[in-house]
Each structure stands twice: as C-alpha cells, then as structure tokens.
Amino acid sequence: MKKxxxxxxxxxxWKMNKxxxxxxxxxxxxxxxxxxxxxxxxxxxxxxxxxxxxxxxSLAAVKVxxxxxxxxKSGAFTGEISTDMLCELGxxxxxxxxxxxxxxxxxxxxxxxxxxxxxxxxxLTPLMCIGELLEEREAGITEEVLARxxxxxxxxxxxxxxxxxxxxxxxxxxxxxxxxxxxxxAGEACGFIRGVVAKLYGADVADAVxxxxxxxxxxxxxxxxxxxxxxxxxxxxxxxLVAEDFKAIIKAAVDGN
Ligand code: PGA
Numbered sequence: 001m002k003k004x005x006x007x008x009x010x011x012x013x014w015k016m017n018k019x020x021x022x023x024x025x026x027x028x029x030x031x032x033x034x035x036x037x038x039x040x041x042x043x044x045x046x047x048x049x050x051x052x053x054x055x056x057x058s059l060a061a062v063k064v065x066x067x068x069x070x071x072x073k074s075g076a077f078t079g080e081i082s083t084d085m086l087c088e089l090g091x092x093x094x095x096x097x098x099x100x101x102x103x104x105x106x107x108x109x110x111x112x113x114x115x116x117x118x119x120x121x122x123x124l125t126p127l128m129c130i131g132e133l134l135e136e137r138e139a140g141i142t143e144e145v146l147a148r149x150x151x152x153x154x155x156x157x158x159x160x161x162x163x164x165x166x167x168x169x170x171x172x173x174x175x176x177x178x179x180x181x182x183x184x185x186a187g188e189a190c191g192f193i194r195g196v197v198a199k200l201y202g203a204d205v206a207d208a209v210x211x212x213x214x215x216x217x218x219x220x221x222x223x224x225x226x227x228x229x230x231x232x233x234x235x236x237x238x239x240x241l242v243a244e245d246f247k248a249i250i251k252a253a254v255d256g257n
Contacts (some may be wrong), residue, residue: 002207008226009166009210009233010253011042011065012240013095014049015047023049023087027056029243035061036254039233042093043240044127047081051078054090063128065093068101071114083122094119095235097153100174116153120161125165127212128153130193136171141194142171144228151198159205162197166210168235169193174196174215176237180225186213194230218250219248226256 018026023045033041044065045053070080086094096119097112111145113129121124130143130149147168155160169190174181181189190211196218213225214235225231233253238247 003232004257005228006208006232007210008039008253008257009042009127009212010039010250011044011093011095011166011168011212011233011235012246013067013098013214013235013237014043014045015100015237016046017241018046018049020049020052024052024056024237026051026241026243028061030059030062030246031056033062033247033250034254035058036250036257039250039253039257041250042127044095045180050086050089050091053176062085064090065095065125066091067095067098069094069096069115069119069124071111075124082168083118083124086124087122087241091124091128093125093127093166095127095129099129099131099170099175103172109149112149112153113155116163117157120164125164125166127168129168129170129214131170131172131175131215137171137173142189145198146189150193151200151231154197159201162201162205163208166212167193167197168212168231169254170214170235172215174217178216180216180221181213183221183224183228183231187230190228190230190232190254202226215228217249219245221250222252223256225233226253 060088096115101107116126132145194206210232212233213231217234218239
C-alpha cells in the first residue's frame with residue numbers, strides 16, 4: 001500500500017467567481033480548517049483575489065493557488081501573469097491546463113508543458129490537469145488520450161520535477177455537470193495515469209506522485225472517491241464555493257487518511 005505515503009491535496013477551484021469582499025468572506029469561513037498531517041488544503045482563486053485571500057489565510061493552514069500562469073518571465077504578453085507576480089504575493093500552487101482553458105482559450109499539451117515547467121522553476125506546485133472528453137470516452141480511447149496528455153505534459157521533465165507536480169485527472173464530461181465518474185472509473189483512470197508515469201519514470205516516481213480526481217466531487221461522494229487506492233485528493237469546483245461543503249470534503253480526506 002503506497003497510498004498512505006503520498007501527499008493528499010484537496011484544492012478548491014473558484015473559477016471566475018467571487019468579488020473581493022465575497023472572497024474575503026469565504027476565506028474567513030475556511031480559515032479555521034485544522035492542519036492535518038499529509039493533507040494539504042488549497043484554494044485556487046481569481047488573480048484579483050489572490051492578495052486578499054493570502055492575507056486572510058496568513059495564520060491558517062490553507063494554501064493559496066492561482067488558476068493559470070504564463071511560461072515567460074516577463075514581456076509583451078497582454079493579459080497574462082508571470083510566476084514572479086504570483087510568488088511575490090505568497091501564492092504556492094497554480095492550476096495548469098484546466099479543460100476550460102483547453103476548450104475555450106486554446107491551451108494545448110505543448111503550452112501545458114511550458115507553463116508547468118515555468119511553475120516548477122519558480123517553486124510553485126502545479127496542479128496539472130488532464131482528462132478525456134465524453135466523445136473520447138464513448139469512442140473507447142480514454143487511455144490513449146490520458147497517455148498522450150501525460151507524456152506531452154511531462155516532455156523533457158526530470159523525475160524530480162514529475163514528483164513535485166500534482167496531476168489532476170478531470171474527465172471533461174464530469175466537470176460542472178453533476179455527473180461524477182463512479183469511484184471505480186476515477187480509481188481506474190488515476191491508476192492508469194500512474195502506470196503511464198511508471199513506464200516513463202519508473203515505479204518509485206509513480207508511487208510518489210499525487211494524482212487528484214476532479215469533476216462534480218461533493219460532500220456526499222468525496223469519501224468514496226478519495227478511498228480509491230490511486231486517488232490522492234480532489235480538485236473541486238462548485239462545491240468549493242460553499243464553505244460547509246468544502247469543509248466536508250476536507251473532513252472526508254482527513255478521516256480517510
Ligand atoms: P466541478 O469542477 O467540481 O464544479 O465539477 C471541477 C473543476 O473544474 O476543477
């Protein structure tokens with residue numbers, strides 16, 4: 001059983017929600033989350049809320065993440081944010097390659113690779129997202145898609161860099177739809193991704209890397225999903241906007257660990 005030795009990461013993805021006062025209010029409600037050994041709690045908030053939320057959590061056990069970062073250090077990239085800009089605010093995590101970025105903003109496996117590398121170089125922990133579309137699952141090519149996305153995301157990475165990356169498996173058909181992958185489907189896909197990492201980097205790296213499940217995870221289904229041998233946490237959208245629901249998911253992770 002390698003599961004117990006891996007870090008569990010429960011990360012909220014607020015997406016494009018919350019003005020600054022609303023963000024401060026939600027952060028206040030989460031600030032009493034207790035520190036638990038081996039379970040890291042993160043909230044990934046809009047850029048405009050980063051400073052507010054970092055301040056609210058200055059004494060709390062909750063870490064702060066952004067939802068994207070550019071790969072260049074600085075320059076003519078209108079609308080983008082650099083790793084230095086995130087680090088100076090006290091940000092520690094960043095979501096990369098979320099399916100909404102891939103679907104609506106032209107993110108590709110190649111840009112996911114560059115952004116993940118830049119995040120690691122800056123000391124940020126990337127939550128690197130992969131996952132199949134409904135058509136791909138129905139066509140029976142889920143594994144092919146996950147293998148391709150994993151290989152390309154990690155192209156040119158050292159074993160140490162892979163260990164520092166958190167992989168988020170998010171089947172696109174389960175995001176924001178209320179359709180959760182069954183615990184067995186989530187466990188199987190995360191196990192498959194771990195197998196791909198093992199082939200590329202060896203069993204020790206695969207055993208060490210944290211793989212989250214994301215897609216309609218909520219207070220009711222979290223315990224069963226998180227109990228899967230290869231599921232080491234969750235990336236949570238809708239349910240992370242409601243303090244009690246997010247706390248219930250954190251509790252499920254702590255209790256099950
Ligand atoms: P959801 O979103 O929990 O609302 O399905 C998950 C995500 O997009 O990260």
